[in-house]
Amino acid sequence: MAPSDHLLTADQLNANLGYLRMKRLIDIIGSFIGLILLSPVFLIIAILIKMEDPKGPVFFKQVRVGKDETHFHMYKFRSMVSDAEERLKDLLALNEVSGAMFKMKNDPRITKIGKFIRRTSIDELPQLWNVLKGDMSLVGPRPPLLREVDEYSSYDKQRLLVTPGCTGLWQVSGRSDLGFNEMVELDIRYIKERSIIYDYKIIFKTLRVLLGSKDAY
Known part of the structure; x- marks a missing residue:
């Protein structure tokens, strides 16, 4: 565990109230407009x-851990076979990243359409519903799985002190090429420096992923 003097302070966690209100307003407007404009894409992907x-x-639908370790259901387009969770136990030894995450570049559970929607991050679009509900924000640390949080240290749990996001500093800084510890450090850096301008920069960088990043798997 990292030294206590490296932990986030109360001042760093209690972001400007005006920022938090504006962030929530942007989340509501952005997710609502996104769900409407992207509805044709939703239909096409559903058919495929x-x-x-x-x-x-x-x-x-999967249970994730959000702000202050609350649990919620996060939604995605299904990109894996129906029994993916049951098959996971046979693949854990093939994990390609360190720490409390599972990543496998050539995961045999991924379907053909799943490879495409993962590579373009289209599988993440249903999370706009989570944003509209308030479970998530457009920008923030990615919400982890329960089994991942079970392995967290007190230092790692700092990323759970804010509302999780659809995209974040980790995704635009290398994503699947980065290990768990690097992800935690990027999330803590975001929490310390977050602002409306910073959020906009991350959203614009995320558009490159939606246009076809090779980092996602």
């Missing part, structure tokens, strides 16, 4: 997912 695997659901 069903064509490849008619028996499986279009959306994937």
Whole structure:
């Protein structure tokens, strides 16, 4: 665990109230407009997912850990086979990143359409609903799985002190090429420096991922 003098202070956590209110307003407007404008994309992706695997659901719902370690259901387009969670235990030894995360570049559980929507991050679009509800923000640390948080140190848990986001500093700084410890450091850096301008910069950089990043898997 990192030394206590490296932990976030109360002043760093209690961001300017005006910033937090504006951030929430931007989240509501942005997610609402996004859901409307992207509805044709939702329909096309839903059809493609069903064509490849008619028996499986279009959306994937998973319990994630949010601000102050609260639990919520995060939504994605399903990019894996229906029994992906059951198959995970057989793949844990092949994990390609360090720390409390599982990443595997050629994960055999990923479907054909799943490879495309993951590479372009289209699978993340249903999280706009999470943003509208207030579970997530457009920008913030990625919400981890329960099993990942079980392995967190007190230092790692600092990333759970703010509302999680659809995108963040980690995603635009290397994403899957970075290890767990690097992700934590980037999240803590974001928490210390967050502002409306900083959020906009991250959102614009994220557009490159949506246009086809090679870092996502």
